[in-house]
Amino acid sequence: MSDYGVKISLEGKDISSTSPEDYLIFSKYQIPKTYIVGTSSLSFSNEADTHNNKTVTTVNHNLGYKPYVSWYWNKNNSEYGGDFWIESQGAPHLVFESIYYVVTTTSFAIYYTYNNGGYGDGLTGISGYNFGFKYYIFIDKADI
Amino acid sequence: MSDYGMKVSQVGVDVLTSADNQYVFSSAFGGLLIKDNVTINSGGTYTHNYGYIPVYTAEAFFTPNTQTAGLNVGADSTKIYNNSSNNLRFFLFARDIRTNLSGVNITNTPSPVSSANLDYGFKVSSDGYNVKTTGLTNLVSFSGVSLAGNPVRQLIIHQTGFQDNINSGTTLNISHNLGYVPQFWAYYRKHPTVIYSPEMVNYQVNFDSTVSITYQATVSSSEISFYNNLGSQIDVAYVIFKDAI
Numbered sequence: 006m007s008d009y010g011v012k013i014s015l016e017g018k019d020i021s022s023t024s025p026e027d028y029l030i031f032s033k034y035q036i037p038k039t040y041i042v043g044t045s046s047l048s049f050s051n052e053a054d055t056h057n058n059k060t061v062t063t064v065n066h067n068l069g070y071k072p073y074v075s076w077y078w079n080k081n082n083s084e085y086g087g088d089f090w091i092e093s094q095g096a097p098h099l100v101f102e103s104i105y106y107v108v109t110t111t112s113f114a115i116y117y118t119y120n121n122g123g124y125g126d127g128l129t130g131i132s133g134y135n136f137g138f139k140y141y142i143f144i145d146k147a148d149i
Numbered sequence: 150m151s152d153y154g155m156k157v158s159q160v161g162v163d164v165l166t167s168a169d170n171q172y173v174f175s176s177a178f179g180g181l182l183i184k185d186n187v188t189i190n191s192g193g194t195y196t197h198n199y200g201y202i203p204v205y206t207a208e209a210f211f212t213p214n215t216q217t218a219g220l221n222v223g224a225d226s227t228k229i230y231n232n233s234s235n236n237l238r239f240f241l242f243a244r245d246i247r248t249n250l251s252g253v254n255i256t257n258t259p260s261p262v263s264s265a266n267l268d269y270g271f272k273v274s275s276d277g278y279n280v281k282t283t284g285l286t287n288l289v290s291f292s293g294v295s296l297a298g299n300p301v302r303q304l305i306i307h308q309t310g311f312q313d314n315i316n317s318g319t320t321l322n323i324s325h326n327l328g329y330v331p332q333f334w335a336y337y338r339k340h341p342t343v344i345y346s347p348e349m350v351n352y353q354v355n356f357d358s359t360v361s362i363t364y365q366a367t368v369s370s371s372e373i374s375f376y377n378n379l380g381s382q383i384d385v386a387y388v389i390f391k392d393a394i
């Protein structure tokens with residue numbers, strides 16, 4: 006292995022350091038990079054509508070592997086005053102229903118799944134809710 | 150402090166007028182290096198032995214039309230724990246979760262994005278890969294665009310910090326001074342445990358009155374907030390990025 010590459014140390018840190026904690030870029034180590042960024046939304050027209058499974062959005066990334074993704078969501082645009090952006094690296098658990106993402110080697114999709122599962126009627130009184138989503142598909146490989 | 154460093158703007162943006170959130174990276178701000186990228190099976194652990202609790206993420210792979218649950222994961226100064234029912238992929242970063250970094254704004258005024266003369270930029274490949282021929286996954290850093298036309302950017306840290314001993318029934322608000330709703334990662338640990346978990350653990354959304362929120366981390370254009378109703382004190386830590394949601 007040839008000893009070449011690029012490294013940029015953080016302010017006040019010596020460029021001869023061997024510790025990755027001291028660097029902004031060190032070509033021995035990968036850096037998470039956003040690749041595709043987008044938004045989507047989900048609305049429920051009435052109570053009965055919350056009992057239908059839905060595909061919120063599907064985005065083709067065509068990377069050929071499962072990338073790392075991150076997503077955020079809000080309720081009724083309350084992020085501008087209501088502080089309701091919620092970071093969900095895995096899946097938020099809505100107790101009766103789930104909003105979650107699925108990553109394949111070619112696409113990213115957000116789903117809403119209804120499952121009363123013996124718990125009852127699910128999300129009562131949410132027919133006026135609109136959900137907004139922001140998703141980040143990274144280049145970084147996260148295959149299991 | 151001497152005024153030197155390195156910065157690369159996203160495709161089509163003049164590096165001299167770029168807003169903070171239009172850089173691919175800038176040495177004026179912090180970043181995250183991936184120290185380990187590992188799969189941990191359900192119920193398993195990974196020993197990292199960093200000597201500090203690292204910033205980390207957990208990635209799950211679900212299948213359509215299935216009920217999902219929050220991920221039960223955690224980290225301490227020696228290990229990562231996967232107590233979820235899923236096998237998960239973890240990114241461990243070379244950064245102590247308990248690091249204070251004040252948020253600094255240089256400019257948040259967006260610079261115009263040009264579509265002209267885009268054939269220049271910056272590209273660094275991983276160890277052992279030819280920068281001229283390797284695929285995207287083996288590039289450490291580069292300025293470019295995705296097939297969807299999005300500019301590639303590294304995660305640029307605006308502000309990090311931690312706060313201990315937040316009482317149950319209270320909310321902690323921390324200003325970030327960005328003026329927009331930023332992407333963020335947040336973690337908490339419930340006393341007396343020493344394990345930090347991402348915010349989605351034990352999170353329940355109050356969509357109907359039968360469900361109560363026990364913990365949540367949220368963000369607005371001015372602050373990040375931690376609400377604790379877990380019945381005991383919690384410690385929290387956060388990373389706020391220069392990236393508008």
